[in-house]
Amino acid sequence: MTATVESTVSAPRRGTGRPAAGLAPALAGTVTVGLGGAAGLLGVLGISGHGGGVRLGWLLPLAGVDFAVSATAGLFMLLVGLVAVAAGVYSIGYFRTSGASTITLAVAPVFTAAMLGVLAAGSVVTLLVCWEMMALASLVGVLSDHHRPAALDAGRWYAGMTQLGFVAILVGLVVLSASGGSGDMVLLGRHAGRLTPTARNAVFALTALGFGSKAGLVPLHVWLPRAHPEAPGPVSALMSAAMVAVGIYGLVRVDVQILGPGPRWWAVAVLGFGALSAVYGVLQASVSTDLKRLLAYSTTENMGVVAVGVGAGMLLIDYHRPGAAAVAIAAALVHTVAHAVFKALLFLSAGAAVAATGIRDLDRLGGLAVRMPATTILFAVGALGASGLPLGAGFVSEWLLLQALIHTEPGSGTLLAVVMPVAVGVVALSTGLGVAAMVKAFGVGFLARPRSPEAAEAREASPSMVAGMSFAAAACGVAAVAPVVLSAALDKVLGETPGVGLSAAPSLGVVLRLPGLAGSVSPAVLAAAVVSVTLAVVVLAGRAGARRRPAAVTAPLWTCGAGPLSERMEYTATSFAQPLQQVFDVVLRPEVDVEVSHAGGSEYLVERVRFRSRVDDTVELRLYRPILAAVSRWAGWVRRAHPGSVHLYIGYGAIGVTVVLVVAR
Amino acid sequence: MAGLTGRIRRLGRIAEPAPPAPGPLQDASEVGRGSLQLRHVDAGSCNGCEVEISGCFSPVYDAERYGARLVASPRHADGVLVSGVVTRNMASALVDAVNAVPAPRVVIAVGDCACDGGVFSEAYGVVGPAGAVIGVDVAVPGCPPEPAQIIDALRKLTRR
Ligand code: SF4
Numbered sequence: 001m002t003a004t005v006e007s008t009v010s011a012p013r014r015g016t017g018r019p020a021a022g023l024a025p026a027l028a029g030t031v032t033v034g035l036g037g038a039a040g041l042l043g044v045l046g047i048s049g050h051g052g053g054v055r056l057g058w059l060l061p062l063a064g065v066d067f068a069v070s071a072t073a074g075l076f077m078l079l080v081g082l083v084a085v086a087a088g089v090y091s092i093g094y095f096r097t098s099g100a101s102t103i104t105l106a107v108a109p110v111f112t113a114a115m116l117g118v119l120a121a122g123s124v125v126t127l128l129v130c131w132e133m134m135a136l137a138s139l140v141g142v143l144s145d146h147h148r149p150a151a152l153d154a155g156r157w158y159a160g161m162t163q164l165g166f167v168a169i170l171v172g173l174v175v176l177s178a179s180g181g182s183g184d185m186v187l188l189g190r191h192a193g194r195l196t197p198t199a200r201n202a203v204f205a206l207t208a209l210g211f212g213s214k215a216g217l218v219p220l221h222v223w224l225p226r227a228h229p230e231a232p233g234p235v236s237a238l239m240s241a242a243m244v245a246v247g248i249y250g251l252v253r254v255d256v257q258i259l260g261p262g263p264r265w266w267a268v269a270v271l272g273f274g275a276l277s278a279v280y281g282v283l284q285a286s287v288s289t290d291l292k293r294l295l296a297y298s299t300t301e302n303m304g305v306v307a308v309g310v311g312a313g314m315l316l317i318d319y320h321r322p323g324a325a326a327v328a329i330a331a332a333l334v335h336t337v338a339h340a341v342f343k344a345l346l347f348l349s350a351g352a353a354v355a356a357t358g359i360r361d362l363d364r365l366g367g368l369a370v371r372m373p374a375t376t377i378l379f380a381v382g383a384l385g386a387s388g389l390p391l392g393a394g395f396v397s398e399w400l401l402l403q404a405l406i407h408t409e410p411g412s413g414t415l416l417a418v419v420m421p422v423a424v425g426v427v428a429l430s431t432g433l434g435v436a437a438m439v440k441a442f443g444v445g446f447l448a449r450p451r452s453p454e455a456a457e458a459r460e461a462s463p464s465m466v467a468g469m470s471f472a473a474a475a476c477g478v479a480a481v482a483p484v485v486l487s488a489a490l491d492k493v494l495g496e497t498p499g500v501g502l503s504a505a506p507s508l509g510v511v512l513r514l515p516g517l518a519g520s521v522s523p524a525v526l527a528a529a530v531v532s533v534t535l536a537v538v539v540l541a542g543r544a545g546a547r548r549r550p551a552a553v554t555a556p557l558w559t560c561g562a563g564p565l566s567e568r569m570e571y572t573a574t575s576f577a578q579p580l581q582q583v584f585d586v587v588l589r590p591e592v593d594v595e596v597s598h599a600g601g602s603e604y605l606v607e608r609v610r611f612r613s614r615v616d617d618t619v620e621l622r623l624y625r626p627i628l629a630a631v632s633r634w635a636g637w638v639r640r641a642h643p644g645s646v647h648l649y650i651g652y653g654a655i656g657v658t659v660v661l662v663v664a665r
Numbered sequence: 666m667a668g669l670t671g672r673i674r675r676l677g678r679i680a681e682p683a684p685p686a687p688g689p690l691q692d693a694s695e696v697g698r699g700s701l702q703l704r705h706v707d708a709g710s711c712n713g714c715e716v717e718i719s720g721c722f723s724p725v726y727d728a729e730r731y732g733a734r735l736v737a738s739p740r741h742a743d744g745v746l747v748s749g750v751v752t753r754n755m756a757s758a759l760v761d762a763v764n765a766v767p768a769p770r771v772v773i774a775v776g777d778c779a780c781d782g783g784v785f786s787e788a789y790g791v792v793g794p795a796g797a798v799i800g801v802d803v804a805v806p807g808c809p810p811e812p813a814q815i816i817d818a819l820r821k822l823t824r825r
Contacts, residue, residue, distance in 0.1 A: 555765065555767075556761065556764060556765070558739060558740050558761075558765040561755075561757075561758030561759075561761055562758075
C-alpha cells in the first residue's frame with residue numbers, strides 16, 4: 001500500500017526444508033486436479049439428488065464422520081472443483097519454476113480435500129473437523145514463505161482471526177445441535193423450529209460471525225488482504241476463490257436453509273455488513289498499489305455483493321415475496337460461482353506475473369504485455385469478469401441482483417422501501433469503482449513500458465501454468481455467455497431454501513427471464529452483438545483505410561519538446577488512484593507526506609521532492625489496534641501472576657485445592 | 666444565462682470587416698488551403714510577438730474566419746508558427762516540434778527575430794534566426810508585426 005516502499009518477493013526457494021525434487025510438483029498438482037475432478041462428480045451427484053449419506057464410524061472416535069452432499073453443497077463442490085482443477089494444473093509449472101518445499105506442495109491437495117470435506121459434511125462434527133483442517137492447511141500455505149516478516153505477520157493475523165471464527169462457529173453449531181437434538185445437518189433443518197428464540201438468535205449471530213469472517217466481510221476482513229497475497233499463486237487462488245465461497249456456503253446452508261427464515265434483523269444485518277464490505281472493499285482495492293492485495297480487497301468487495309444478495313433474499317422472504325427472493329438468492333449463488341472462476345484466473349495470472357518478476361508493487365510492474373502475452377490476455381479476461389460488464393463472468397449475476405433489488409413494488413413496507421434503493425446504490429457504486437480498480441490493475445500492471453529491470457526481463461509462464469489459467473478463462477467465458485449450465489443446480493438449491501418461490505426462479509437460458517419480475521436480457525446475444533460489431537468495424541476500417549493510406553513514415557514520439565519518453569512519465573498505480581483517494585479521503589484517511597529539499601538554502605531552487613502516500617486499513621487502525629492494545633495490556637497483568645517462582649505455583653495449587661474442597665464439601 | 670444572452674446581444678459583432686483577400690504566394694503550395702492548423706512555438710521571443718499573435722485570434726481580428734487556427738499539438742497541425750530568435754535552450758525543441766508535424770508542412774516565421782535575428786542577433790545564448798535550424802516558408806517581418814500583417818500572411822496560405 002505504500003507508494004515508495006519496494007515490495008519485492010523473493011521468487012525462488014519458497015518455504016522451509018529441501019526443495020522438492022522434479023516429480024513432486026507434478027504429483028501434487030495431479031492429486032489436486034484429481035480431487036477437483038472428483039469434486040465435480042460428487043457435485044453433480046449432489047445436485048441430481050444422489051448425494052446420499054456415507055458414514056465412517058471408525059474415522060473419528062465417539063462421533064464418526066458423516067458425508068452427505070446436498071444440492072447446495074453440490075453447487076459449491078462444483079465451484080471448488082473448477083478452482084482446484086485450474087490451480088492444480090497451474091501449480092505444476094508454478095512450483096517447478098519457483099521451487100517449493102514438500103510441505104508447501106502438500107498444501108494445495110490437503111486444503112482442497114478439507115474444503116470438500118466441509119461441503120460434503122453431513123453432520124456438525126464432520127463440518128467442524130474439516131473446517132479446522134481447512135484453516136490449518138491454508139495457514140501453512142500463507143506461511144510457506146515465512147522468512148519474510150510480512151508473511152509472518154499475515155500468518156499471525158490469519159491464525160488469530162480464523163481461530164476466533166472457528167470458536168464462534170463451534171459454539172454456534174454445538175448450541176444448534178444440542179437444542180435441535182441431532183448432529184445431522186438434514187435432521188437439524190427439520191428440527192430447527194424447536195429452538196427457543198434466544199437460542200436461535202444466538203446461533204445465528206455466532207455462525208454468521210464465523211462464516212462471515214471466512215468470507216472476508218468487513219469488519220472481519222483484516223486477515224484477508226494480508227494472508228491471501230502472501231500464499232504462493234495456486235494457494236492464493238484456492239483461498240480467494242474457493243475458501244471464501246465456503247464461508248458463503250456456511251452462511252447459506254446454516255443461516256438461511258437450516259435456521260431460516262428468521263426475524264427481520266438477521267436479513268438486515270447480513271445485507272448491511274454485505275453493503276459495508278462491498279463499498280469498503282472496492283475503495284481499498286481502487287487505491288491499493290500491491291497487485292495481489294488489490295485482488296484480495298476485490299474479494300472482500302465481491303463477497304459483500306454476495307452477502308447483499310443473500311441478505312436481500314432473506315428480507316424478501318420475510319416480506320413474503322418468494323419471486324424476488326428467489327432471484328436475489330440465485331443472484332448471490334451465481335455471483336459466488338462467477339467470482340470463483342474470475343478470481344481464480346486473476347490470482348493465477350497475477351501469481352504468474354509475480355513469479356516472473358518477483359514484484360507485487362504495481363508501481364514497479366508494467367510492460368508485461370510484450371514479454372508475457374498469454375498471461376496478459378488471460379488476466380484481461382479475469383479483469384473483465386471482475387468488472388461486471390457484458391462479456392465478463394460477473395455480468396449475469398450483477399444484473400440478476402440489480403433486478404431483484406429494483407423490482408420492489410411500492411407499498412411493500414417502509415423497511416423494504418428504504419433498504420432496497422440503498423442496496424441498489426451500493427451495488428452500482430461497487431461495480432463502478434470495481435471497474436476502476438481492474439483497469440488500474442491491468443493497465444498499470446501489464447501495459448505500457450516496464451517500470452523496473454525485473455519487469456523488463458520477465459519471461460512467459462510455463463505451458464502448464466498457461467493451461468491452468470486457460471481452463472479458468474474458459475470457465476469465465478461459459479459463466480459470461482452460457483449461465484444456463486447453472487440453471488438445473490440453481491433450481492435444486494432454491495428448492496432446498498425455505499420460503500423461496502420455485503416457480504419464480506430465474507430461467508437462465510439464452511435469454512435470462514425472470515418470471516416473477518419484468519426483466520430479461522440475453523448475455524449470449526449481447527456478447528455475439530458486441531463481438532460481431534467490433535469485428536465488422538475492424539474489418540471495414542481496415543479496408544477503407546488501406547485504400548487511401550499514404551506510405552508510412554517513422555517519426556519520433558512527440559514529447560512536448562522534452563527528451564525521449566521514459567517509464568518515469570507513465571501513469572503509476574498511485575497516480576491513477578489519486579483522484580479517487582482525494583474524493584474518498586474521509587473514509588480512506590490516506591497518509592500523504594511531501595518533503596522538498598532546497599538547493600543551497602534558496603527557497604526557489606528545489607533539489608529534490610519526495611512524495612510518499614500510504615493508505616492503511618482504517619478498520620484495522622480504528623477497531624483492531626485498540627482491542628489488541630487492550631488485550632496485550634491485560635495479558636501483561638496476567639503475566640505478573642506467574643513470575644517463575646516454584647513456591648508461588650505450589651501456593652496457587654494449595655489455594656486451588658482448598659477452594660475445590662470448600663466448594664465440594 | 667439571460668444576462669449573458671443580453672450582453673451578447675448588446676455587444677453585437679466586434680470583428681473588424683475583412684479586408685480584401687491577398688493573392689496566393691508565388692510558389693503556391695497546397696498546404697493549408699482552406700484550413701490551416703498551426704502549432705505556435707516561442708523559440709526565445711521577448712513576448713511582443715506573442716501579444717500580437719494572440720491579437721490575431723482575438724474577436725477583433727478573428728483569424729479563424731479565414732480558416733487559420735492554433736492547435737495544441739504539432740501532431741494536429743499543418744505547420745508551425747515560430748516567433749522569437751532561436752535560443753540554445755529551444756533549438757532542439759523547435760526542430761523536434763517541426764519534425765513532429767506531418768509532411769507536407771509549412772513553417773511561418775513571425776517577427777524580425779525569427780526572420781533574421783532582430784535586436785537579439787548578437788546576444789549570447791542565441792543560435793540564430795529560425796532559418797538557421799529549420800527551413801522557413803513564409804516570413805512576416807516587423808518588431809513586432811501587426812496582427813493585420815500576420816493575418817495577411819495566413820490568408821495567403823488559406824486563400825480565403
Ligand atoms: S520581433 Fe520584436 S517583438 Fe517579436 S520577439 Fe523579436 S523583439 Fe520581440
